[in-house]
Amino acid sequence: MAPNMNQDISTSLNTAMTDVADKIEAEINKHLQIEQPEDSVISEPKLIQAMRHGSLNGGKRLRPFLLMQAANLFCVSEASALRAATALEMIHCYSLIHDDLPAMDDDDLRRGQPTVHKAYDEATAILAGDALLTMAFELSSHEETHANPAIRCEWVAALAKAAGPHGMVGGQMIDLEAEETTLDLSGITRLQRLKTGCLIEVACQGGAILGQASKAQRDALRGYAHDLGLAFQIADDLLDVESTEEETGKKVGKDADRGKETFVSLLGVDRAKAQAALLAEQAVDHLSDFDHKADLLREVAQFIVNRRS
Amino acid sequence: MAPNMNQDISTSLNTAMTDVADKIEAEINKHLQIEQPEDSVISEPKLIQAMRHGSLNGGKRLRPFLLMQAANLFCVSEASALRAATALEMIHCYSLIHDDLPAMDDDDLRRGQPTVHKAYDEATAILAGDALLTMAFELSSHEETHANPAIRCEWVAALAKAAGPHGMVGGQMIDLEAEETTLDLSGITRLQRLKTGCLIEVACQGGAILGQASKAQRDALRGYAHDLGLAFQIADDLLDVESTEEETGKKVGKDADRGKETFVSLLGVDRAKAQAALLAEQAVDHLSDFDHKADLLREVAQFIVNRRS
16 A cells, blocks of 8 residues: 655655555565464464554655665665665554553554554554564564674664664653653653654664765764654644644544643744754755765655645 | 572572572663663653563573573673573563563562562553563674674574564464463463473573584574473473462462463373473483583473472
8 A cells, every 4th residue: 555645745755755665565564474383273363463454554664765765875785775674664663553552642543544452452462562573673683684794783783772762662651751741842852852763863874884884974864864853753743733633544633632742832833833844954954965866865854844644 | 689599409500590690680780770861851760660670570580591501501701691691581571571461461460579560550561571672682782792793693583583473472472362262282382382482492592603503502402492491381380280479479370260271281280290300301311412511401401390489
């Protein structure tokens, strides 16, 4: 299934994003085949089905797109970038499955479909998330991801760090605690940098790792990803206020319902929009030393702040 | 805190197991330090505290012990084996935290202490498990685990496979489904081989990977671990029937309460005991090509079937 793309993005970006999304869908599908073992009446099919439900759902695959575009700057083979991107997307999908659980955000809908614990049950959703997270590292460490094991190790370490307690999971924890605290702008920025930003940063970093980029190139991509991640989150907060459930495929107005501070509640709609636009520009500025190969990374920064879902 | 050891095991095994348990406790502690970041009023301390609660609790550290003993056969440095063993134990601890959740086994006690969701809350327990699992791969991929990145990658891949949907998590899924199905002996064996056996096998395999053991040596250790894992599980089922909550530090009689089949319900107590003893002997037989360096691995097979907790 093709992702929902914006009408107003360029054909080349639309084509490239659809292409990556299709390839990620196919690659996840390849790794989540259901095999009925011969020696038992019951087995893992339900687990694999739940993993498929939570990962084969037509997402935009933004993180894989960023990884593959960053990798393309350094002429990394597509097969190599695709495997790392698939592992990264599995981690993103696991985080959504666990985030949607009743004990966490308690969401019934995700991309217009029942969340995994709604389609199956809570225990299955917990295990499906655990399994996707684990599988991401199996994929990453395999020689098909890169011929050089030192590079694979560097990627595994970066991915684990970005997803772990001082990265994404740490951000989710702060997000939970934020329901009982009032965060100021620096608190929200820190929360989002961990919760959303770390995976966006490691996407760009992944391309640089696979491509053995120079320190200057890595710093440029880190700066780009940092600003892009914040712009993405501000745009997300704006969508939560301004869009409909039909457009986003998930419940909207959640943050206000829970009394949670967001970039929009702290800055107001107009300043939030201006800030997102500024960050997108800043993100692009970091790419000045790259040639036309970085054009889609430049364009996606605009897409991120203008998207409707 | 020293683990509860049996009175009737040899001094050398007792000393060696206590030594490993102490070192694992110290190593986990080292990786789970609480740092209060300067730039926020709230942060990850609660998450790290919950990770500590679920992992620094005086367990026997059987899997780390097996890994370090197997590594010792091939003269692997202790620092290297200890890091891999710590990663493995983090995965074991995460699996217990998630297993204890209300949506899963719904247990209030673990090693005499409140389970993580009881001491904190469900959301925190889910995230603490996720974080321990993720951190295990960060540790494993780091150069301190082994100087050779090809060996680190092999270890990451083996660990992820053992813990993933075709290993431990797959076993947990079957275990959940088993509450609504009647398993026969081969069904129970498959369930336990995945749920418990895979991590025990990867413990022994970890020593062989770090030590670049020959295929014959790896096969011998795989045979040992396979029989040991089943013996361990049968002994566990016997403990659930025969011991008290004071001895085990967790609820007993659970399986019978839920009408779940176990080795004991299918074989009866006497045949289950005989089978566990036979498997322990078989396990030891696999080690015949190793010299006295394998003596503690031989002894631990007896310890496993005779333990009281």
